[in-house]
Amino acid sequence: MRNNRAMTVVPHRIAVLALDCVVGLDLGTPSQVFGTARDDDRAALYAVEVCTPGGRPVRSTAGFQVLPEHGLELTGTADTVIVPGIHDGPPMVDGTVDPDVTAALRAAHERGARIMSICTGAFVLAAAGLLDGRRATTHWAYADRFRRLHPAVDLDPDVLFVDSDGVLTSAGVAAGIDLCLHVIRTDHGSTVANRSARRCVVPPWRDGGQAQYIERPVPRATATGTAATREWARQRLHEPVALRDLAAHARMSVRTFTRHFRSETGLSPAQWLLQQRTDHARLLLETTDLTVDQVARHAGFGTAAALRQHFHHRLGVPPTTYRHTFRPHPH
Structure with a gap:
């Protein structure tokens, strides 16, 4: 928040709660991403510190120990408490967590602090009872174990993150970056979040969900793949491209093509094509002076009305608002 009298920024305070066997990348993500969030005067908007139970060192999965400066009192x-992922310990084995950790997380939640987890940190929040009855996510590879340990949680393993009324969970590893950027966008708007994303050299947001990354058998022969057809379709986004056209290019039946396509991308051909057209429209809005009508035609939406309707549904903003976010008018 900003103190109007002193005109100084009071950073939003973030406590990263590291437990034994903490995932190294998850631990560093909050300080890296939130550390790039600055206002127009380059003042830091967040202050990130690490704590552990009792202020004791904990092991990481990356071969180093974490030497915190704070205990659970942090x-x-x-204002926000983040639990990074872990790869072992009671929360992962039997669904329990240290009573002191449970008490600290519940107390923070009850006084209104935002609670977040990255990857398997959701196991800790669930063990503390903070996810019962809530929609949440975690790494897709641990979904079955999570459901077995915490049947009262509405687990959705197909999304990158879930924001459920002050309790936020994210999918595996890099999805923690998506979640942190979402929080920055919620707190300070798209301009600040996009600036942070560019500083971290990551996209401001990613379409789709974890289904794109779930391990699947690789097709035996490259001849049965759809990569060449996907590239062919990308070159024709401005043209009507039907499912039968895609299948014909791949020399497959529609049914066989659809099966292969979904196994390789995690999406149906129609969903993928819509995603590609949306990405192309976003690029044109960001980098050209084409009118919305022209963008709609170049991206394959046909009319400005169709583009506006899709942007509202998928991104929550009209094309003109999106363009102004990425290309603000000079002051």
Whole structure:
């Protein structure tokens, strides 16, 4: 928040709660991403610190120990508490967590702090009872184990993150970056979040969900793949491209093509094509002076009305608002 009298920024305080066997990348994600969030005067908008139970060192999965400067008392004053993923320990094995950790997380939640998890950190939030009855996510590879340990949680393993009324969970590893950028966007708007994303050299947001990344058997022969057809379709986004056209290019029946396509991309051909057209429209809005009507035609939406309707449904903003976010008018 900004103190109007002193005109100084009071950073939003974030406590990263590291437990034993913490995932190294997950641990570093909050400080890296939130650390890039600055206002127009380059003042830091967040202050990120790490704590552990009792302020004791904990092991990471990356071969180093975490030497924190704080114990659980840090969660008592933080505006946001983030639990990074872990790869072992009671939360992953039997669905329990240290009672002191449970008490700290519940107390933070009850006083209104935002609670977040990255990857398998959701196991910790669930063990503390903070996810019962809520929609949540975690790494797709641990979905079955999570459901077995926490049947009261509405688990959705197909999304990158879930924001459920002050309790936020994210999917595996890099999805923690998506979640942190979502929080910055919620707190300070798209301009600040996009600036942070560019500083981190990542996209401001990613379409789709974890289904794109779930391990699947690789097709035996490259001849049965759809990569060449996908590239062919990308070159024709401005043209009507039907499912039968895609299948014909791949020299497959529609049914066989659809099966192969979904196994390789995690999406149906129609969903994928819509995603590609949306991405192309976004690029044109960001980098050209084409009118919305022209963007709609170049991206294959046909009319400006269709583009506006799709942008509202998929991104929550009209094309003109999106363009102004990425290409703000000079002051």
